[in-house]
Amino acid sequence: MAILSVKKLTKSFGGLTAVSNVNMELQEGELVGLIGPNGAGKTTVFNLLTGVYEPTAGTVTLTRNGKGKEIQGMKPFNICKAGMSRTFQNIRLFKDLTVLDNVRIAMHQNVKYGLASAFLHLPAYAKEEAQLVEKCMELLRIVHLDGKAGELASNLPYGEQRHLEIARALATDPVVLLLDEPAAGMNPAETAQLTELISWIRKNFQLTILLIEHDMSLVMKICERIYVLDYGMIIASGTPEEIKADKKVIEAYLGEDVNDA
Amino acid sequence: MEQFLQQLINGLSLGSIYALIALGYTMVYGIIKLINFAHCDVYMIGAYVGYACMTYFHLGLLPSMLIAMAACTLLGMAIEKIAYKPLRNATRIAVLITALGVSMFLEYGTMFFVKAEVRAYPSMTGWMAQSFQVGGVNISMLQVIIMAVTVILMILLQFIVKRTRVGRAMRAVSLDKDAAELMGINVNSTISFTFALGSALAGAAGVLVGVYYNSINPLMGMLPGIKAFVAAVFGGIGLIPGAMVGGYAIGMIETMVDGYGNSLYKDAVVFAILILILIVKPAGLLGKNTREKV
Structure with a gap:
């Protein structure tokens, strides 16, 4: 098909x-x-x-x-x-954010909780947040970046930045x-x-x-x-x-x- | 020493107000690289909404402030939608001039409806009118309220920006608008949300200034607006912690100059600092010095 x-x-x-x-x-x-x-x-x-x-x-x-x-x-x-998701010819990562945040932001459209539940720290928020991080880490493991989740994207070597772009694209499902x-x-x-x-x-x-x-x-x-x-x-x-x-x-x-x- | 501590407290309260306004400038700059000159008038409108709530509807300080924040949120979003959004791909100077126009429109539009006269905020009663002494330093309850409200709002803001979905979207959009959109972020609604947040803070600042200084007028936003802008530049425009630090710093400096004899020069000193910062560290106190690409 x-x-x-x-x-x-x-x-x-x-x-x-x-x-x-x-x-x-x-x-x-x-x-x-x-x-x-x-x-x-x-x-x-x-x-x-x-x-x-x-x-x-x-x-x-x-x-x-x-x-x-x-x-x-x-x-x-x-x-x-x-x-439809994509990577870029000239890398367009969110450079001043961490590796994890780059992926997390891309995954962000799948997050269901609203502002109110985030504010009140409702269990739904904590649970979704934990699941989100877990899913992001899974993606990072695939591109071998799970050890660098806390680093700024701009500090990664070139090849790893390309890998991160792929992980970020995958995060949008x-x-x-x-x-x-x-x-x-x-x-x-x-x-x-x-x-x-x-x-x-x-x-x-x-x-x-x-x-x-x-x-x-x-x-x-x-x-x-x-x-x-x-x-x-x-x-x-x-x-x-x-x-x-x-x-x-x-x-x-x-x-x-x-x-x- | 006592005088110094007294000035410190006064400086912190004034700095709180500047910081609240500066946050709006800095967030909007961070996300669409626009100095939103209309921001100081949102603050003025906030003061008037609070005034109306207190005088005509006899509401307390907190409900009035919440209503003013809500009204300013809507106003900020409306300004963005009507004035700035159609110019999203225009040159920066075009948007900047539009911002000046919106500012004038709000100032003189308000003047048309409420007249140019100075109005007195209803004075506080009960515990809010009290003040107390700590080691010879006189602290009014209002100052405590101003500082507390500011700190609470800042914590909420940090939480939204760092921990929530829309906050993360804001940071992504400020770093790379196009890439963010291709990663599924609705850029327009994120920008709108940024205006909403900044305007809500300005609304709170307007009401706090009203109760603290007791008088409001349609042009009240001009000077504090410019000083808050100086504060944002001082701390590093586009950086939220920078606006907080800058706000307190400018408030403190102004009060100190005022308190130690030279009240005539307090505005001059603030602007002299702006000039100094622009020469020595153009990216601001917390800003990274980046070379402009040519």
């Missing part, structure tokens, strides 16, 4: 069409890559999916618990609640996770660790993942399917093997007439 279905998604900024007629379909539990040269519009697609930009045309349908919902044009926080260049700036060892983490998360959280990445070793290794974007249009889609052999993709990456040169 298609969890995320994107139809004829288009975004124009004035006269410039950054994304045009993009169709994508992600099946439940799939791990799909979105690749393309710099400036192809990959991050714009993410921004359209998460509501940062409003699409000029097209529909985005997100299915949660068997119920499809058109989410294009909704506010980002509502799209997040509908089940998504059905679709969008990862924007999770391996950017990582060394091969860190990338390998991240690759493992992503596969593990997908299996254990039963997530559908869409991934933007420049690191081809990572993309080819873990993605089942790949969409290739160039000049805002999908120019190819298929399995990693098909993509590797696709002439249009090679042209987009290496320039035209590569065989004649």
Whole structure:
């Protein structure tokens, strides 16, 4: 069943069409890559999916618990609640908050208690709070940050900040996770660790993942399917093997007439 | 020594008021980087609402204060919704000028309805009018009430900001509005809540000033407003503990200058301190010095 279905998604900024007629379909539990040269519009697609930009045309349908919902044009926080979460190309953690608080804030939409019960320290508040911290710690354990829960996010080394972003995205309880260049700036060892983490998360959280990445070793290794974007249009889609052999993709990456040169 | 202690007590009461107002400035600055000049007029409206409750409805201090806080909460949220929200993506200077306009509107709008005359707050009766001596220092019950109410409100505020869902949302929004929204936080309602909190504190300060100094007028917010702003900058604008420290510090300094002979210069000293702070430690007492990126 298609969890995320994107139809004829288009975004124009004035006269410039950054994304045009993009169709994508992600099946439940799939791990799909979105690749393309710099400036192809990959991050714009993410921004359209998460509501940062409003699409000029097209529909985005997100299915949660068997119920499809058109989410294009909704506010980002509502799209997040509908089940779409993301990480950022340039890390956007809440730097002056602790590692735990970063995750806790993201989980905050699932908290039920109101102000009054928090004030009066009602048992419901204490219980929810304890459960919340426990759930956050679980997530941090998955990304190997449980030992650093009390540290400020800005004090973490780069690779761990990326992991924390993933944990924070998971905390919003998504059905679709969008990862924007999770391996950017990582060394091969860190990338390998991240690759493992992503596969593990997908299996254990039963997530559908869409991934933007420049690191081809990572993309080819873990993605089942790949969409290739160039000049805002999908120019190819298929399995990693098909993509590797696709002439249009090679042209987009290496320039035209590569065989004649 | 006795005189010093006496001034200390007076300074603490005045500082409490400044701190309450400064918190509103600092929270709003923290979350949308706006110096909300209309804030000092919310405080003035609070004083008038309290006055109306006490004079016309003969309510006690506490109920009057609660009503004033509620009224100011609504007013603060309305100001944000009507004046600032449409300008969310406008330049900062546009919002700043709007804030000045809202301030004028409230001041002279109030003047239109209640006239420019100075009004006397009903004086306190019973135990609230008492004062007592501790080692030669005269402390009035009102001063005790002011300090106690301020401390209670500050503790509540700290609790909301540190421990509750909406408080955490406030901190997240102040750090990265866009990322917060993508993590499921309703940024607009969080900003609205911040205005509500700050305005409630200003409302409480308005009523406390009314009963303490006994006189109110539609322009009463101007000077305390600016001094509370100085206090917020002094402590580090955008930082809640900074506003508390700054409020008490400015209140204390002002009272000390006043008490040791130079009452004419007390305002000058406060503003001289602002200038000094801006030169020496622009981020304020508790602020981290960050270099502006260019």
